[in-house]
Amino acid sequence: MLSHPLADGAELRALEPWRAEEFHAFIERARPHLAPWLPWATAMDDPAKVRHWLTRCAEAQARDGKRIFGIWLDGELVGGIEFASFDPALGTCELGAWLAPEAEGRGLITRAARHLIDWALHTRGLTRVQWRATTANTRSLAVAHRLGMRREGVLRSAFTAGGVRQDVEVWALVAERG
Structure with a gap:
């Protein structure tokens, strides 16, 4: 099994289709916390839908596109992070993340994002990593700030989410190339 340590008892691993039941159980547990920010948290209401989504993610990764990872704490899936978009030809990608409330405040998303940013910029040679969050999602915006990203603006x-139109802040980190 391939994994990357994030902290004591915490690790980042690929979230593959064979983990659909586990991911579905996580969504069921964390749905009230996730739904205000992530429309898929409401739509993924049975294991077959979750497996289909994870299969589409795996197919995209095989085409060198988006990728999805889970975050485990003491052996339990507590969150995830994804390259919501990943375009080597354009040199750009976008990260998105989610975490169960019981796992918040440990720096897991920040550590996972730093690892993926390092891989995208230094291993893959991308130039731009983007982060988007609704203006009300202060925890997500704080992660972008901690990652050293710059706020570029607001898309009104x-x-x-939850049937309500929301403004979205766009943050980005751009690699300095010589």
Whole structure:
């Protein structure tokens, strides 16, 4: 099994289709916490839908596109992070993340994001890593700030969650190339 340590008892691993039941159980547990920010948390209401989504993610990764990872704490899936977009030809990618409330405050998302940013910029040679979050999602915006990203602006009424149109902040980190 391939994994990357994040902290004592915490690790980052690929979230593959064979983990659909485990991911579905996580979504069921964390749905009230995730749904205000992530429309898929409501849509993924049975293991077959979760498996289909993870299969699409695996197929995208095989085409050198988006990738999805889980975060485990003491052997339990407590969150995840993904390259919501990954385009080597353009040199850009976008990260998105989620975490169960009981795992918050440990720096897991920040550590996972730093690892993926390092891989994207230094191993793959991408130039731009983007982070988007609704203006109300202060925890996510704080992660972007801690990662050294710069706030580039606000996309007004750009996202619907919970049936409500929301503004989205765009943050990015751009690699300095010589």
